[in-house]
Amino acid sequence: MANIVTGFRILCSIPLWFAPVFSPWFYLLYLFCGLTDMIDGAIARKTNTASRFGSGLDTLADLIFAGVCLAKLLPALTVPGWLWLWIAGIGAIKIVNILSGFVCKKRFVAEHTVMNKVTGLLLFLLPLTLFFIELRYSAPVVCSVATFSAIQEGHYIRTGRETA
Numbered sequence: 001m002a003n004i005v006t007g008f009r010i011l012c013s014i015p016l017w018f019a020p021v022f023s024p025w026f027y028l029l030y031l032f033c034g035l036t037d038m039i040d041g042a043i044a045r046k047t048n049t050a051s052r053f054g055s056g057l058d059t060l061a062d063l064i065f066a067g068v069c070l071a072k073l074l075p076a077l078t079v080p081g082w083l084w085l086w087i088a089g090i091g092a093i094k095i096v097n098i099l100s101g102f103v104c105k106k107r108f109v110a111e112h113t114v115m116n117k118v119t120g121l122l123l124f125l126l127p128l129t130l131f132f133i134e135l136r137y138s139a140p141v142v143c144s145v146a147t148f149s150a151i152q153e154g155h156y157i158r159t160g161r162e163t164a
Helices: 002-018 024-046 052-076 081-105 114-129 135-159
Strands: none
Touching: 002 024, 002 052, 024 052, 024 114, 052 114, 081 135, 114 135
């Protein structure tokens, strides 16, 4: 059941791609995808069906959903240069984490830490706040949490601490 919910996030990312940004359809699909992300893990734990496959599928669904959202939202926003650099820095840390996972564990490692979940929640809420909080004020908060989360994840990967 949890994997079906996760699959819906992947499927709903397709019409999200075609929905006009900031339209009612965009927000409806966006909220539905976010809801599936919030409940799939809870369903897996509640039904005792959590698995490595499900975790990987969840990560794939998150990447697809995030990719579609970035492709839709970034062209619609005015993103200052300093923010692009900060985002690139977080991306570089995440790439180092992926490579460290391969070196340390000989497999793809995606740590589902509390801070990664907090970062995900803040990133999810960010487009919903753009009408009343300017990006230049909200982005530093989200990027600070994301930076800490990425560094923490790398530490967990390199020290062998399991979080998922």
